[in-house]
Amino acid sequence: MTNPRPNEMTIEEAARALRAREISVRELWDACHSAAEEKNPELNAYLEIFKADDAAIESAQKRIYAGDAPLLCGIPLAMKDNILIEGKIASAASKMLENYKATYDATVVKKLKEAGALFLGRTNMDEFAMGSSTEHSAFGTTKNPHDESRVPGGSSGGSAAAVAAHMAIAALGSDTGGSVRQPAALTGIVGMKPTYGAVSRSGLIAMGSSLDQIGPLAKSVADVKIIFYTISGIDPLDSTTITENLYSRHESKEHLKIGVPRHLLTEGIEKDVLTTFEETLKKLEEAGHTLIDIELPTSGYALAAYYVIMPAEVSTNLARLDGMRYGLSKEGKTLLDDYVDSRTTGFGEETLRRILLGTFVLSSGYIDAYYHKAEKAREVLRKEYNDAFENVDVIAVPTTLSPAFKFGQKSDPVAMYLEDIFTITANMTGMPAISVPMGSVERDSKKLPVGIQFTAPHQAEDVLFAIGTAVERLQ
Amino acid sequence: MATTEEVQKLAALARIRIEDKELEKFTSEFDAILAYVGQLEKLDVSGEREMKPPLRNMMRLDSESNAVGANTEKMVEQFPASKNNALVVKQIISHD
Known part of the structure; x- marks a missing residue:
């Protein structure tokens, strides 16, 4: 058996090879860095590839030699462009923050640095994490490594493409409505959105604050788990972070009860995606897990409620960007002109659309019909999921309705929004969810990966890792 | 149905400008999104109270703060315009 090239390794494989002294931290960095440099002109996964941090590489190597290094020590990672690394630009793929240099480290970055991880660069995304394809980036689209005429998904499309094309060992993304899981599914890797509050949002450029979570994108479930346990934990800088046992514990068992909401799978899903999903379930059943039909009647309203709550939070969060203290600044005749000119020049079309929508649903006269109603729908949804988890350990659906779509195929905003239909519920309920590759389907004689998504009760990430590993074993 | 005037008004509230040539497109997209979101009307939540999370103090206690000026340089560097470490606006x- 030949070893994979260093940049093709998983975190587990690289950590083992580093400890066995088969490769050095420098060799691992160089392999990832040169793969990134080589493939980026084609894929545009990175907005910026960093130069080697010699001190960090050397110190990681020393820790590995010393024998007590964490698994992420010396591992080169890609970071989504909305996560702050002190002294580096964090633009959220927006002209508004094109030249904004982070003045502090995000808590996740601080934790990764402490673990000895290395940063390869900042990855492309939809502007301010709004989109499902990277087509809303102000700096060009990222291409799907499996078929360059197709999107990598989004908004963390750059991170997903970087990992799938072995331009990084793993990556971080952020997930407000599916932005880690959907690109993971469309590029054939694993992606997880943790329980709301499990991972600190300090230093993540805010989109929808009640929905946002930072999550790992990696080549295996085991790698996702390693990153998750490194970046999670309570943080005084994010008052929404939760203690380890806030919710009642859900033990992971050898054989799990898998809830399948088949009533949600009757329309919209492409046939071969559904077939692949059913085959995967069947194999899981043969492996000893139990399938149980469940009903989640309010799920049909989840996306509508999401498109009220999310823009409301977006318009509030992005109000701070007005050309005054940092970011793009345009000078007009009056102070009001300064605001309006800076914001109109700095924000892209989708961002403007969601700011308008958010301003509308929060305006007096509409707030009850939209925002308050959506908040109630969210509560009903949360109860429905909690009730379902009385009888099942996880809930399974395909992560997306179809494999990666072509650039320009979803130019109508609502068509793009529907891309999130299966992923947003986890953000609405705050529950953790993982997307794991379940196989591939063929389009234009190219094999395109598709993913299966599992949702678990709050803080039951370990159950997700168990079922995710079970799916990996089927392949 | 949203009118172009309503979209203009929202834009003004949000401190953004929609150019005239884009106004119709924005208005019709806005309508399509509202039509989708409008499904919520059919959902009966009459039995549901809006849930407010139990209140608890999330503010940290006063403790040692950053030294004066520790972050000034980094932050001033990000100002679009500055004078003597102050933000120029x-x-x-007016004085008249």
């Missing part, structure tokens, strides 16, 4: 109160 337009005069908004």
